[in-house]
Amino acid sequence: MRITCVGGGPAGLYFATLAKLANPEHEVTVLERNPSGVTWGWGVVFWDDLLDDLFTYDPVSAQRIWDAAYKWDEYEVRATGKPDTHLAGYGFSMGRHRLLEILGERAAEVGVRVSYSDELTDPADLPPADLIVACDGARSRIREQHAEHFGAEVEIARNKYIWLGTPKVFDTFTFGFEKTEAGWVWFHAYPFNGTTSTFIVECTPATWAALEFGSLSAEAGCARLQSIFAAHLDGSPLVDHRAEVGGTGWLNFRRVTAQRWDHGNVVLMGDSAHTTHFAIGSGTKLALQDAMALADAIAAGDDLPVALERYEHRRKAALAPLQRAARASSAWFERMPEYAELPARRFSYALSNRRGEYPTWRYLLHLSTQSTIPRALLRWTLSARRSSRARRRETTDSVAAARAIPHTA
Template sequence: MVCVGGGPAGLYFSILAKLSNPKHDVTVVERNPAGVTYGWGVVFWDDLLDDLFQNDPVSAQRIAQAAARWDTQEVHLRGRYATHIGGYGFALGRDRLLDILIRRAKGLGVDVRFEHDVTDLSAFMDADLVVACDGVNSRLRQRHAHHFQTHVEEGRNKYIWLGTNKVFDAFTFAFEETSAGWLWFHGYRFNSETSTCIVECQEATWKALGFDAMGPDETLRKLEGIFQGRLQGKSLFNQLKGMGRAPWLNFKRITNERWYHDNLALMGDAAHTTHFSIGSGTKLAMQDAIGLARQLRAQPDVPTALEAYDEERRASLLAIQLAARSSSEWFENVPSYVDQDATRFAYSLLNRRGSSVWSYLLLMASQQPSLQGMLRTLHHSKQWVREQRRGRGAVALSLPPPG
């Protein structure tokens, strides 16, 4: 088995393949050098931890212990605190996650090779299975795009994925108005010193503010000025080290009508993408790995397993892909919502996925400190119960006192 791409999907699949049968010959090839990755922190929730503990408690425990926990969400509008939102989740630096998975894979006997750039399958003609987990712009997928029936849809907004030394205790949405329009960020800490900060805006605003002509350093200083109220004097940074054009992107929504071709299977972002505003990319990639490993164990041969994997995983993604589309469309129309009062605006943000998950009255009531403390205690209790179901208190992360 060969996994092309050393991200969470390929590494986790290699781990599960070895756990299924230590005699499997499993190789992961990654084009970047060892220790080089792009991106900051990734988010996930208890449902992924449950899946990880069921499939490999060793790596699950390490991921849980390394993760940072946030136990509330906040919305800030025009530089002012607006609304408190309940809920909790986890975040982990992408580099730390990959380090955990690489160490676990190597410990099980997986051959992990760095600086191997794969553009076709000629080097793997004798492989029983090749897994293409080489990202949004997967070259293996592109070589067979007519078979996979790949559809790529580009989002309207511009976004940039940054880091900051402002440590956000809550998952934070901050919206700021400029003379050229609105900009906003999604911010969350993933360790004790660093947070992810994804800045987004409409393309017209991006151009009017001159970001299309700015280098990376000038871009960072401009954004620090716009969000100075929330950053509180802290810095933004990217991974270009002052070189090249600032990495603003348009989100690419990837779908495929088929996820396999002969002995080649798609996984993770090569197979599908969901908008970053719902924070499910890493979860879905690792669940792809779980799904394929399970089908390989359950089915009599590789072709049958790939067909079952294709059917199961594509069906399981339908609901979340619809939710992600609704969420991305909400953010593409932020200026349509910002003239509401702060609580109405936060209510719209909360329910952006297309289904009403919070009632307006509950959101109003949850702004009271006493109820906030009760909700945090409830979330803490729910997490404790889930940890016990996993058979251990795996996530040794303390909550602030209620209130």
């Protein structure tokens, strides 16, 4: 089978690798408009569930991702006028650059042709292929070309956000809320290697306008944010990648949905089919899981329309609860100022329960783990769970490696 993936993001590179692993006879090409090593954004977070899947599908790249992952083991919540509080939980993070480097090298290693600096400007120019995978991101040109068929819709979220980086290495995943004269401004920050943290800033449109971010250059905007968040940055700068191209990175999140994901031999995957608000940090995970599902569907050997239908069905079912969670989560941040007067512990609990799904015992646990000893015990327990899950993955790794590609439903 000749397969062309348009877009060398996580979805495209990972699907290409899995397709080639499943059948080395496939001719698989990835077209990526950026040069090798160039991408947008900073670090992304993920959790054990993704690692489990990665180890099942390709233990080699999974091990490299695991080795490079930055591990953090708590959430800290800071807000003007309140004592700091803590939320239980652990996770992993990694720079997009590093993730794409690992996935790109792995794809090339298994025989995928990855063509960098190769932008598809007109989908009609695509060389003939049995399967064309549109994994060209949230603004997919291929999806736009057949917008009516795919039934794509883009909903613009209300809040303003900017995805920055900083050399300040936060101890753990940190939410910081600062009250300014113009209203609340907050950040979601997490370290993703030993030298850099992601720093996403968000605020309501009214606060954004009052702070005049729309008329400031990238440098001036970062300087203003540095002064708002000075207490958290220990003198470190905030960096806006967009400054290099003369722009500024303030955006509104674009929630993309598509009613249909396939059109003849063309199929949407990852952000081109659906985006998921960064408030639940799951877009990369979902893109990679799309890749797993599409690889399974193709490997099953049915006719292409049946395979694509099966892929779409499986992924839409898996996505639905996360999409609901992402909506609830982003809506909480849109209403954030309404929660600002809550006392510290209730405020951080409201933040952690922003999807509104927790049973009452979680609140009691939250209260008790604000004290040092119960908190240390909980961290120790979670850390033991993380290690035990990692050990289990390593033992199943050798079994998975012996299989070409699993077929999970």
